[in-house]
Amino acid sequence: MTSALSIDKLRVAFDEFVALKDVSLEVKPGESFGLVGESGSGKSTLLRAVAGLAPVTGGKVEVNGKPLGAKRDKAFYRQVQMVFQDPYGSLHPRQTVDRLLLEPLDIHGFDDTERRIVRALDEVGLGSSFRFRYSHQLSGGQRQRVAIARALILEPSILLLDEPTSALDASVQAEVLNLLEQVRAARKLTFVMVSHDLAVVTHMCDRLMVMQHGREVELLSSADLAARKVNQDYTRSLLTASEGYRRSA
Numbered sequence: 193m194t195s196a197l198s199i200d201k202l203r204v205a206f207d208e209f210v211a212l213k214d215v216s217l218e219v220k221p222g223e224s225f226g227l228v229g230e231s232g233s234g235k236s237t238l239l240r241a242v243a244g245l246a247p248v249t250g251g252k253v254e255v256n257g258k259p260l261g262a263k264r265d266k267a268f269y270r271q272v273q274m275v276f277q278d279p280y281g282s283l284h285p286r287q288t289v290d291r292l293l294l295e296p297l298d299i300h301g302f303d304d305t306e307r308r309i310v311r312a313l314d315e316v317g318l319g320s321s322f323r324f325r326y327s328h329q330l331s332g333g334q335r336q337r338v339a340i341a342r343a344l345i346l347e348p349s350i351l352l353l354d355e356p357t358s359a360l361d362a363s364v365q366a367e368v369l370n371l372l373e374q375v376r377a378a379r380k381l382t383f384v385m386v387s388h389d390l391a392v393v394t395h396m397c398d399r400l401m402v403m404q405h406g407r408e409v410e411l412l413s414s415a416d417l418a419a420r421k422v423n424q425d426y427t428r429s430l431l432t433a434s435e436g437y438r439r440s441a
C-alpha cells in the first residue's frame with residue numbers, strides 16, 4: 193500500500209543549528225500518527241518541513257506516493273493542510289469568517305463557494321450565523337473550529353496538526369479533539385499530530401514517534417505507550433513526567 197506520507201532522512205538546519213537530523217517515517221492512509229517529545233525536540237519543525245515552511249537541507253518527502261520538490265505547489269495544498277496551535281495568530285483579524293474561508297477556494301478556482309462555506313461551517317459545528325463575524329468576535333474554541341473549517345474546505349486527505357488544542361481550556365480542548373475525530377472518521381483523513389500531552393496522543397493516535405534533539409527515539413503504538421510497553425529510558429521519563437503532572441493537576 194502506498195503511504196499517505198513518506199519521510200526519508202529529513203534534515204532541517206537553521207544556519208548552523210541542525211533541528212531535524214535524518215528523521216524517517218511512514219504514515220499509512222487513514223492513520224492517525226502522533227509526534228511527542230520535550231520542548232525543542234523538533235516536532236513542529238518536522239510538520240513545518242513537510243508543509244514547506246522550514247529550511248530543508250536533506251532527505252525526501254512523498255505525499256501519496258509523489259515526491260515533493262523544493263517548493264510546495266497548489267496541488268500539494270489540495271492534499272495537505274496544516275492547523276496551527278494558536279487560533280489567534282492563524283486567522284487574519286481584519287477578515288470575516290466568510291472571507292477567511294473564501295480565500296483558499298478563490299485561490300484554487302472553486303466556483304460553488306457558497307455551498308462549500310456553508311457546509312464547512314456546519315461540519316465544524318458553527319453554522320452559517322458565524323459567517324460575518326471577525327475573529328475577535330469568536331471564542332478560542334470557535335476560532336480553532338474556523339481554522340479547522342479552513343483546513344478542510346479544499347478537501348485535503350492529510351491534516352498536519354501542530355498542538356491544535358493546547359491553547360484552549362480543558363473542556364474546549366475535549367470538544368475540539370472530538371470534532372477532529374469526527375471529521376477524520378467522516379472524511380477518512382490521515383492525521384499527523386504534534387502534542388506535548390501524552391494522554392491526547394494516546395487517545396487520538398494509532399502510532400507515534402518519540403523525538404529528542406531532532407532525532408527519533410522510538411516508534412510505538414499508542415496501545416503500547418498506554419501499557420508502558422516502551423523500550424527507551426527517555427520515553428519512560430516522558431511517561432513519568434506526564435503522570436506526575438496529572439497527579440499534581
Ligand SMILES: Nc1ncnc2c1ncn2[C@@H]1O[C@H](COP(=O)(O)OP(=O)(O)OP(=O)(O)O)[C@@H](O)[C@H]1O
Nearest residue numbers: 206209211229230231232233234235236237238388
Ligand atoms: N525559525 C527558527 N530559527 C532558528 N531556530 C529554530 C527555528 N524554529 C525552530 N528552531 C529551533 O529548532 C528546535 C526545534 O524546535 P521545534 O519548534 O520543532 O520544537 P518542538 O519539539 O515543536 O517544541 P515545542 O513543543 O516547544 O513546540 C528548537 O531548538 C528551536 O529553537
